[in-house]
Amino acid sequence: MFDDLKAKFILDFVEKDRWMYITSGLKTTLIVTMFALLLGLFLGLLIAVIRTVHDQLKEEQLHGVGGFVLKIANILCKIYLTVIRGTPTLVQLLLIYFVFLVSCKSKVLVAVIAFGVNSGAYVAEIFRSGIMSIDKGQMEAGRSLGLPYGDTMMKVVMPQAIKNCLPALVNEMITLLKETSICGYIGLNELTRGGDIIRGVTFDALLPLLVVAAIYLAMVMFITWLMSKLERRLRESDNR
Amino acid sequence: MIIVNHLHKDFGDQQILVDVNEHIKEGEKVVIVGPSGSGKSTFLRCLNLLERPTSGEILFEGVDITKTNNINKIRQHMGMVFQNFNLFNNLNIMDNITLAPIRLNLMSKDEAKENALALLKRVNLQDKADAYPAQLSGGQKQRIAIVRSLAMNPKVMLFDEPTSALDPEMVGEVLDVIKELADSGMTMVIVTHEMGFAREVGTRVLFMDGGNVMEQNTPAEFFANPQCQRLQDFLSKVL
Numbered sequence: 395m396f397d398d399l400k401a402k403f404i405l406d407f408v409e410k411d412r413w414m415y416i417t418s419g420l421k422t423t424l425i426v427t428m429f430a431l432l433l434g435l436f437l438g439l440l441i442a443v444i445r446t447v448h449d450q451l452k453e454e455q456l457h458g459v460g461g462f463v464l465k466i467a468n469i470l471c472k473i474y475l476t477v478i479r480g481t482p483t484l485v486q487l488l489l490i491y492f493v494f495l496v497s498c499k500s501k502v503l504v505a506v507i508a509f510g511v512n513s514g515a516y517v518a519e520i521f522r523s524g525i526m527s528i529d530k531g532q533m534e535a536g537r538s539l540g541l542p543y544g545d546t547m548m549k550v551v552m553p554q555a556i557k558n559c560l561p562a563l564v565n566e567m568i569t570l571l572k573e574t575s576i577c578g579y580i581g582l583n584e585l586t587r588g589g590d591i592i593r594g595v596t597f598d599a600l601l602p603l604l605v606v607a608a609i610y611l612a613m614v615m616f617i618t619w620l621m622s623k624l625e626r627r628l629r630e631s632d633n634r
Numbered sequence: 635m636i637i638v639n640h641l642h643k644d645f646g647d648q649q650i651l652v653d654v655n656e657h658i659k660e661g662e663k664v665v666i667v668g669p670s671g672s673g674k675s676t677f678l679r680c681l682n683l684l685e686r687p688t689s690g691e692i693l694f695e696g697v698d699i700t701k702t703n704n705i706n707k708i709r710q711h712m713g714m715v716f717q718n719f720n721l722f723n724n725l726n727i728m729d730n731i732t733l734a735p736i737r738l739n740l741m742s743k744d745e746a747k748e749n750a751l752a753l754l755k756r757v758n759l760q761d762k763a764d765a766y767p768a769q770l771s772g773g774q775k776q777r778i779a780i781v782r783s784l785a786m787n788p789k790v791m792l793f794d795e796p797t798s799a800l801d802p803e804m805v806g807e808v809l810d811v812i813k814e815l816a817d818s819g820m821t822m823v824i825v826t827h828e829m830g831f832a833r834e835v836g837t838r839v840l841f842m843d844g845g846n847v848m849e850q851n852t853p854a855e856f857f858a859n860p861q862c863q864r865l866q867d868f869l870s871k872v873l
Contacts, residue, residue: 531718531720532720532722532723534716534720535714535720535721536722537684537709538682538709538713538714539713539782539783539786540707540708540709540710540734540738541706541733541734541738549722549737550722550724550725550733553724554723554724
């Protein structure tokens, strides 16, 4: 039994340096996740701010060119949220790869854009719920001191909002990391596909897929641990 | 200092303020009392445009603040203290006080800190500079909130029921601070339910009901000789 496993292990990973499918796949997974996450956070924050500013301003303040631009931006954001959240990620990835960015040579770039744009929609709503969870007295206090809206948002509301939505953001990050496993559909050799390639060559499914699963699990546990540490530090101001 | 002309405020089809006219002079301590829903908080919040009036004008030192496009500049001169304190929960006390003066380039960091410490000393909370709002009692929070407003060197202070959210035993410490501030000559507009305080600190007491100022007088006359029936009823209930 043990010898059998050992033989399979050597066949799956050692022979012909097949472990490199795993490591290079892991590298791709990490790159795609990281840049998609950054793109998602940027898009999400931008959209959340547009939506919040739009909703917080009263009708009579939405006049002039600025008000018009904001109204249009808000409508575009809503369409984006509806479409992205209403269609499967895989379909979006395939559409971007085979239709919208068909001339793009880098599959990694396609994946980053697809997952970033997808994640952005979810992150936007997470940020928005975070901003809305902050008592409006915080904004009023800032404004009553003469601080502009943007300053109060940046210095007072956002830090509290981000702290409040950190668990949901980590959730989204974990989902994103695992969701990149569908990149195989556009032929990008990420972690899952790396394991799958080994399975295809050696006809052993157990070890390669178990290893892949274990690596995902380890990464998720690491992210969770890191964030709980960060969360504890951010809670400093709540200590009584 | 503040002149209010024909101020109206509607929320939907509900009229909250109906043609309010008022003139608040420098050095005055105007106390506004009245039943809940009478529009007194809304009136106060209109004075620094936290609520935007439906119509009418509000002149602060001759400038109509409903028409200005630089309300932030004007708000720097109008301190406001809220019922729920509204200290910035993510900042410690020192940063709560110095955020606005530093961000708005009114003071250098060192000046702002020095000023904050001096003000904290005035309300006996100098040892709380590094604490966070969540670590303070309600009375302490409100005193800090007053200090935060004072750090901007305002020309007028607006108080929106500053003691309504406090435990009874903490009301005194906050009122003392406000009283001391009044004695220093600060112009103030105070919405409150503390009648004793209104009588003691106010130079003029306004009675608001149904979105309008029904009656106003010096504190002594206001409480001793209420004219209109509505005020007599009100005072008989609260005194």
